[in-house]
Amino acid sequence: MKSKVESSWSLKMKNSAQLLFSSFLLLPLILFLGGSVMAQNTTVSFNVGVVLDFDTWVGKMGLSCIPMALSDFYAAHSFYKTRLVLHTRDSKKDVVGAASAALDLLKNVEVQAIIGPETSAQANFVLDLGDKAQVPIVSFSATSPSLSSKQNSYFIRAAQNDSSQVKAISAIVQAFGWREAVPIYEDTDYGNGVIPYLTDAFQEIDTRVPYRSVISPSATDDEILAELYKLMTMQTRVFIVHMSRSLCSRFFPKVKEVGMMDEGYVWIITDGLTNLLNSMDPTVIDSMQGVLGLRTYVPKSKDLDNFTARWRKKLQQNNTDFERSGLNIFGLWAYDSVWALAKAAEKIGGTTISFQNPEVAENTTDLAAIGVSQIGPKLLQAVLRTRFRGLSGEFNLLHGQLQSTVFQLVNVIGNGAREIGFWTPLNGIVRELNANGMNKYTTSISNLRAIIWPGESTTAPKGWVIPTSGKKLRIGVPVKDGFSEFVKVTRDPSTNVTTVTGYCIDVFDAVMKALPYAVPYEYIPFANSDGKSAGTYNDLVYQVFLQNYDAAVGDTTIIANRSQYVDFTLPYTESGVSMIVPVKDDERKNAWIFLKPLSRNLWLTSGAFFIYTGFVIWVLEHRINDDFRGPLGHQLGTIFWFSFSTLVFAHSNFSSPL
Numbered sequence: 001m002k003s004k005v006e007s008s009w010s011l012k013m014k015n016s017a018q019l020l021f022s023s024f025l026l027l028p029l030i031l032f033l034g035g036s037v038m039a040q041n042t043t044v045s046f047n048v049g050v051v052l053d054f055d056t057w058v059g060k061m062g063l064s065c066i067p068m069a070l071s072d073f074y075a076a077h078s079f080y081k082t083r084l085v086l087h088t089r090d091s092k093k094d095v096v097g098a099a100s101a102a103l104d105l106l107k108n109v110e111v112q113a114i115i116g117p118e119t120s121a122q123a124n125f126v127l128d129l130g131d132k133a134q135v136p137i138v139s140f141s142a143t144s145p146s147l148s149s150k151q152n153s154y155f156i157r158a159a160q161n162d163s164s165q166v167k168a169i170s171a172i173v174q175a176f177g178w179r180e181a182v183p184i185y186e187d188t189d190y191g192n193g194v195i196p197y198l199t200d201a202f203q204e205i206d207t208r209v210p211y212r213s214v215i216s217p218s219a220t221d222d223e224i225l226a227e228l229y230k231l232m233t234m235q236t237r238v239f240i241v242h243m244s245r246s247l248c249s250r251f252f253p254k255v256k257e258v259g260m261m262d263e264g265y266v267w268i269i270t271d272g273l274t275n276l277l278n279s280m281d282p283t284v285i286d287s288m289q290g291v292l293g294l295r296t297y298v299p300k301s302k303d304l305d306n307f308t309a310r311w312r313k314k315l316q317q318n319n320t321d322f323e324r325s326g327l328n329i330f331g332l333w334a335y336d337s338v339w340a341l342a343k344a345a346e347k348i349g350g351t352t353i354s355f356q357n358p359e360v361a362e363n364t365t366d367l368a369a370i371g372v373s374q375i376g377p378k379l380l381q382a383v384l385r386t387r388f389r390g391l392s393g394e395f396n397l398l399h400g401q402l403q404s405t406v407f408q409l410v411n412v413i414g415n416g417a418r419e420i421g422f423w424t425p426l427n428g429i430v431r432e433l434n435a436n437g438m439n440k441y442t443t444s445i446s447n448l449r450a451i452i453w454p455g456e457s458t459t460a461p462k463g464w465v466i467p468t469s470g471k472k473l474r475i476g477v478p479v480k481d482g483f484s485e486f487v488k489v490t491r492d493p494s495t496n497v498t499t500v501t502g503y504c505i506d507v508f509d510a511v512m513k514a515l516p517y518a519v520p521y522e523y524i525p526f527a528n529s530d531g532k533s534a535g536t537y538n539d540l541v542y543q544v545f546l547q548n549y550d551a552a553v554g555d556t557t558i559i560a561n562r563s564q565y566v567d568f569t570l571p572y573t574e575s576g577v578s579m580i581v582p583v584k585d586d587e588r589k590n591a592w593i594f595l596k597p598l599s600r601n602l603w604l605t606s607g608a609f610f611i612y613t614g615f616v617i618w619v620l621e622h623r624i625n626d627d628f629r630g631p632l633g634h635q636l637g638t639i640f641w642f643s644f645s646t647l648v649f650a651h652s653n654f655s656s657p658l
């Protein structure tokens with residue numbers, strides 16, 4: 001433009017003689033043009049480091065989204081006075097690599113914030129550097145709950161921590177009533193971090209964790225196989241898998257190989273894996289058919305659709321596996337982190353940006369020579385207070401991390417994942433989000449869509465089998481003669497095999513059968529080698545106390561001395577079984593009930609005897625006894641009086657009626 005203006009002026013002035021004058025005029029114009037370019041460039045650059053592994057899926061995702069986030073942001077906010085300037089470093093899949101990259105950025109570039117690092121183990125070290133230099137470390141992929149902003153105040157997690165999903169996992173386990181579950185996790189900061197939270201969540205729903213399977217990230221295929229064979233012999237069939245993508249890609253094909261992807265098995269993967277499901281190799285997905293998983297739910301939005309389309313277009317040229325797998329949540333979190341930082345930078349943009357470098361003493365190392373960012377505390381507060389609607393949903397930091405939201409539950413079928421429901425912190429398992437009116441926490445299977453389990457089964461596995469290995473419970477039973485209804489030990493003399501029968505044994509068998517998991521046990525008679533009783537009931541109880549038996553079954557009376565050594569069950573011989581019968585009107589409460597036995601015939605008989613007794617007495621007495629003489633009325637009166645008096649008086653020898 002400048003040259004065009006210049007030439008037009010020179011054209012006009014060509015035939016003029018006042019060339020000197022023209023060049024005199026040109027000077028302020030050029031100055032003016034230069035001035036306007038200067039005026040547009042008053043933006044302050046704001047150095048931000050990016051530390052990611054260039055070769056991992058999550059790293060590539062971040063690297064593809066972060067520059068797009070930056071250009072999108074300043075396209076939408078062109079009037080902003082600050083401009084983030086990115087300095088990207090490769091951490092080379094290594095803790096020390098991440099630390100040295102961060103150190104380089106802090107010391108040589110004097111960055112004001114760092115996005116990354118990628119893994120929780122790397123973050124562990126880098127966070128301490130950030131604290132020392134007062135530089136916020138914004139990670140969108142270090143999800144281990146062992147890292148927290150309580151310990152490292154300059155740590156900002158633009159993601160959810162892994163422990164926010166444990167309630168969702170335990171809700172699934174509770175919904176299907178599985179009483180035992182085995183976590184399988186990799187032996188890294190990422191893997192270990194969530195296990196205590198998971199165990200606690202299971203404890204709350206009375207689900208036992210009988211065993212924890214730890215797999216080293218560098219485990220060989222043989223070591224993985226050995227571990228799987230071990231798990232196979234145990235009774236639990238519910239496994240929670242929490243590991244990195246690279247280990248998972250080797251793990252599940254082995255699972256399928258040993259036949260643990262058959263009917264009866266339950267596999268649940270945590271959100272770290274489910275989020276990356278799209279990126280897995282088709283052969284790995286093939287070995288994961290029937291697996292359940294949960295992933296962070298991303299609400300649909302126009303901005304997201306728009307961004308996804310542009311992302312695809314931009315990366316289409318390369319056409320590698322990475323581009324074909326599509327965008328995932330880590331890219332969105334990275335995108336939102338950049339926006340949050342850019343907003344925060346603008347908020348504090350006016351202040352001078354400087355690092356205060358310590359006085360470097362002799363023989364100090366690089367670590368001791370890191371400066372301290374002067375705007376660090378302000379920037380941290382600005383980022384923490386940033387609120388906006390990002391691509392991954394509401395960007396709202398609480399205690400230095402994104403608040404936990406909704407998880408989408410999925411079932412791996414075909415070459416991808418199929419949604420089977422949602423889990424929300426408030427409502428538990430629900431089929432649809434935004435279902436109105438429901439404010440109760442439920443964990444009901446009926447809220448889930450149909451699930452295809454491993455082995456293409458459609459019935460929910462019960463979660464356990466009778467183990468092929470493991471200790472049997474040793475149950476002592478008394479041997480005795482006499483009353484054999486409760487316990488009877490019979491021994492076949494030809495084979496020496498003992499069989500135990502009786503009411504107590506039946507009760508015990510029934511109880512063990514009703515347990516929601518398998519407990520193998522065997523009855524061991526409390527007998528000598530010749531089959532005779534080895535002692536009294538006291539001795540048997542004492543053997544349980546000595547742990548020679550795990551329990552004893554039999555008609556043992558509960559007495560004070562014995563209960564000092566063992567715990568008794570409630571007595572069950574008086575089982576309290578009763579019948580329910582309809583109630584009849586209770587006549588016994590009637591005041592006239594005493595009349596009931598006095599039937600009419602009885603009254604007649606009594607009356608007849610009354611008269612008959614009086615008559616007989618009259619016949620015998622009236623000739624000698626004056627009382628039975630006189631007028632007829634008097635005689636009748638005496639007769640009846642006498643009969644009546646026999647009811648009331650005890651007549652003695654002397655024959656006075658009174």
Ligand SMILES: *[C@@H]1O[C@H](CO)[C@@H](O)[C@H](O)[C@H]1NC(C)=O
Binds near residue numbers: 037041045
């Ligand atoms: C504007 O400032 C940026 C960063 O400070 C710089 O890289 C760029 O060259 C400047 N542009 C002009 C036209 O001076």
Ligand SMILES: *[C@@H]1O[C@H](CO)[C@@H](O)[C@H](O)[C@H]1NC(C)=O
Binds near residue numbers: 145161162
């Ligand atoms: C992890 O997230 C949960 C739920 O958002 C929260 O309650 C917990 O405090 C977080 N833990 C850490 C260590 O940040």
Ligand SMILES: *[C@@H]1O[C@H](CO)[C@@H](O)[C@H](O)[C@H]1NC(C)=O
Binds near residue numbers: 362363
């Ligand atoms: C620095 O190192 C040199 C050589 O090891 C040593 O002679 C000197 O005393 C050290 N200085 C300090 C201040 O430790």
Ligand SMILES: *[C@@H]1O[C@H](CO)[C@@H](O)[C@H](O)[C@H]1NC(C)=O
Binds near residue numbers: 496529
């Ligand atoms: C059964 O046990 C008795 C006593 O221990 C022993 O003498 C006998 O040989 C055993 N019989 C068989 C068939 O094992």
Ligand SMILES: *[C@@H]1O[C@H](CO)[C@@H](O)[C@H](O)[C@H]1NC(C)=O
Binds near residue numbers: 539542562
């Ligand atoms: C209680 O039983 C034990 C074991 O049978 C016995 O050694 C002990 O003497 C008993 N104690 C009393 C107070 O009866």
